[in-house]
Amino acid sequence: MTTLTLGKAMNEGLRKAMENDPKVLVMGEDVGKLGGVFRITDGLQKDFGEERVIDTPLAESGIVGTAIGLALRGYRPVVEIQFDGFVFPAADQIITQLAKLRMRSLGSLELPVVVRIPWGGGIGAVEHHSESPEAYFTHTAGLRVVACSNPLDAFAMIQQAIASPDPVIFFEPKRRYWDKAEVDVESAPADWAPLHEARVVQPGEHATVLAYGPSVKTCLEAAAAAAEEGRSLEVIDLRSLNPLDIGTVVDSVNRTGRCVVVHEAPVFSGFGAELAARITERCFYRLESPVLRVGGFSAPYPPSRNEDHYLPDLDRILDAVDRTFAW
Amino acid sequence: MTIDSVRGVPDTPEPAEPELVQLLTPEGERVEHPDYPLDLSAEEVRDLYRDLVIVRRLDLESVALTRQGEVGLWPSLLGQEAAQIGSGRALSENDMVFPTYREHGVAWCRGVDHLNMIGLFRGVSHGGWDPTEHNFHLYTVVIGSQTLHATGYAMGVQRDGVLGTPSAAATIAYFGDGATSQGDVHESFVFATVFNAPIVFFCQNNQWAISEPLEKQSRIPLYRRAQGYGFPGLRVDGNDVFACLAVTRKALENARTGQGPTLIEAFTYRMGAHTTTDDPTRYRLKAEEEAWKLKDPIERVKAYLVRNDLAETGFFEKVEDEAKQMGRELRDGCLSMPDPGPLAMFENVYAEPHPLMTEEQEQFAAYLASFEEESR
Numbered sequence A: 001m002t003t004l005t006l007g008k009a010m011n012e013g014l015r016k017a018m019e020n021d022p023k024v025l026v027m028g029e030d031v032g033k034l035g036g037v038f039r040i041t042d043g044l045q046k047d048f049g050e051e052r053v054i055d056t057p058l059a060e061s062g063i064v065g066t067a068i069g070l071a072l073r074g075y076r077p078v079v080e081i082q083f084d085g086f087v088f089p090a091a092d093q094i095i096t097q098l099a100k101l102r103m104r105s106l107g108s109l110e111l112p113v114v115v116r117i118p119w120g121g122g123i124g125a126v127e128h129h130s131e132s133p134e135a136y137f138t139h140t141a142g143l144r145v146v147a148c149s150n151p152l153d154a155f156a157m158i159q160q161a162i163a164s165p166d167p168v169i170f171f172e173p174k175r176r177y178w179d180k181a182e183v184d185v186e187s188a189p190a191d192w193a194p195l196h197e198a199r200v201v202q203p204g205e206h207a208t209v210l211a212y213g214p215s216v217k218t219c220l221e222a223a224a225a226a227a228e229e230g231r232s233l234e235v236i237d238l239r240s241l242n243p244l245d246i247g248t249v250v251d252s253v254n255r256t257g258r259c260v261v262v263h264e265a266p267v268f269s270g271f272g273a274e275l276a277a278r279i280t281e282r283c284f285y286r287l288e289s290p291v292l293r294v295g296g297f298s299a300p301y302p303p304s305r306n307e308d309h310y311l312p313d314l315d316r317i318l319d320a321v322d323r324t325f326a327w
Numbered sequence B: 001m002t003i004d005s006v007r008g009v010p011d012t013p014e015p016a017e018p019e020l021v022q023l024l025t026p027e028g029e030r031v032e033h034p035d036y037p038l039d040l041s042a043e044e045v046r047d048l049y050r051d052l053v054i055v056r057r058l059d060l061e062s063v064a065l066t067r068q069g070e071v072g073l074w075p076s077l078l079g080q081e082a083a084q085i086g087s088g089r090a091l092s093e094n095d096m097v098f099p100t101y102r103e104h105g106v107a108w109c110r111g112v113d114h115l116n117m118i119g120l121f122r123g124v125s126h127g128g129w130d131p132t133e134h135n136f137h138l139y140t141v142v143i144g145s146q147t148l149h150a151t152g153y154a155m156g157v158q159r160d161g162v163l164g165t166p167s168a169a170a171t172i173a174y175f176g177d178g179a180t181s182q183g184d185v186h187e188s189f190v191f192a193t194v195f196n197a198p199i200v201f202f203c204q205n206n207q208w209a210i211s212e213p214l215e216k217q218s219r220i221p222l223y224r225r226a227q228g229y230g231f232p233g234l235r236v237d238g239n240d241v242f243a244c245l246a247v248t249r250k251a252l253e254n255a256r257t258g259q260g261p262t263l264i265e266a267f268t269y270r271m272g273a274h275t276t277t278d279d280p281t282r283y284r285l286k287a288e289e290e291a292w293k294l295k296d297p298i299e300r301v302k303a304y305l306v307r308n309d310l311a312e313t314g315f316f317e318k319v320e321d322e323a324k325q326m327g328r329e330l331r332d333g334c335l336s337m338p339d340p341g342p343l344a345m346f347e348n349v350y351a352e353p354h355p356l357m358t359e360e361q362e363q364f365a366a367y368l369a370s371f372e373e374e375s376r
């Protein structure tokens, strides 16, 4: 076991994937000498060379578009989008091409492209550096969409995503890059949970709290606070948004009868709406109250002086939990 | 060019070494260029000097405020003062500017209070100034986007039918060397040339896009790209405020008189980090920075003023004091800048009332008020 930050665990995971498969490439802006603005690819160019760790021209559509071409030639490109807000110039390539080529080729093509996106708010950044665009991608058939929340998952999930024959949008909770945990860097796929399986990170009885990425930690803190008041919350880290492990969710909500969904993205038309609808369909007679959602407001992500208000925090999560009991 | 031409090095008719328009050498010697005559009075030169010194001081103060945690991050213009003041002072009142996030010097020329930029990077607002008041659009963080807006704006001016009249307006789009790789920038070149839009593309080639040197973006000098699109491109010494002024003036005038787009590549250097969160020691050599220090944009104007005896005694000290005073005022302004207040998040998202904004704003106000009741 080694103590690693989430960022370093990402780095170790990428390194393992590159060691295990010479077809794995890393590409993006500043990923070479600099090691990426978050240092996630630190040292990889030095060890694997410029042919495999590619500082690209400054053009996201170009990065993803050429990654598609490299994949068509048998490579497994892992693309870094520098910040969440800069995935949009690449959205066309991701949505109209990457997501659809397998289906259009009647299954003859594989597109093992991973698009890594440092994601979410809370770092005091300027505009376009704190976005939560996951719903745009979960809404697009043909993409797998996952989000890690802790160092161990970062290490394992990036390797699983790279091994996937399908395109994977890989969300990394940037404000958690510096969180530390024990990671067994010698662990192998057999030791890990399947990529698309949700995890109960805190068992509980009275209400289910669903989260992913950076919100998982906040929800665990909320659960600890609730426990002091005698309320037992079950926290589930979804880990994968598409496909969605609805079974784990339904099992939990059927037991607790109450559910709160938490994400940083705006609530309106957000991923929580999908969860609420599915839970309502499957757990209707077990629900004691409607599924409540806590998330970003429907306004644009605010200037950083207001981001603590915008992001779901412990109080807003507990407030929603209270409301499910007051129903 | 033939099919066997050496890749990345175009042969005839371009010279092997790009020509650099220069009117003031790093040593402060005035040189003439046949295409860009420039006649400046002593006072005009002193004014340019004052601009340069002030924007550098405001920038340094902004970096200091960032280091002290008062500002989230700061993209410094250090080294690029001449490119910005030269081009900025070439503008007429009617002309419209579309900046990136580093054009604090151009903002100064347009009368935008530097505190607005501080507010943006402090996280108080996403913009802060009224673009129509200053003919200076909001900063654009998404690389290259603004070049298309600028082109469209120029197409609007064209459609107003004012080109060639006293109410003509040119549009100038600023962007970096890295930005030249973006699809948006290429598309703006295409639109501008196809419609003969009255626009100046002003590329500050500061040699770096964060950690990536120019070679990662282009195999030919950037100004030569214009030729492929069908409009003139030229390279100017971006550390020479005279040359930047003269070249931009001419390109703007061409735009205003309906002669179409121009690409200006201002050859300069980013003397500081990309932003205050960046660490250039990881990717570039100190020697390169030292070499560019010798081409400092301010020192050469000072040398010119001294050499030609154009500054009265005490002039340099006076400018220095004034700049320092403005730095102090900036600091005070930053420290006393009010936060926007949480309910501001919901404002100005739409032009007309929007039920969801209203609902969320009211709910959030009630939620915040519930804490105040609790603490009573």
Ligand SMILES: Cc1ncc(C[n+]2csc(CCOP(=O)(O)OP(=O)(O)O)c2C)c(N)n1
Binding pocket: A029, A058, A060, A082, A086, A089, B102, B141, B142, B143, B175, B176, B177, B178, B179, B180, B206, B208, B209, B210, B270, B274
């Ligand atoms: C679309 C997009 N991709 C990536 C970024 C992150 N980013 C910010 S500045 C920068 C480099 C820009 O280089 P250049 O155009 O040369 O301008 P400079 O910063 O040197 O002034 C990058 C990659 C961004 N802001 N927008």
Ligand SMILES: [Mg+2]
Binding pocket: B176, B177, B178, B204, B205, B206, B207, B208, B209, B210
């Ligand atoms: Mg640059």
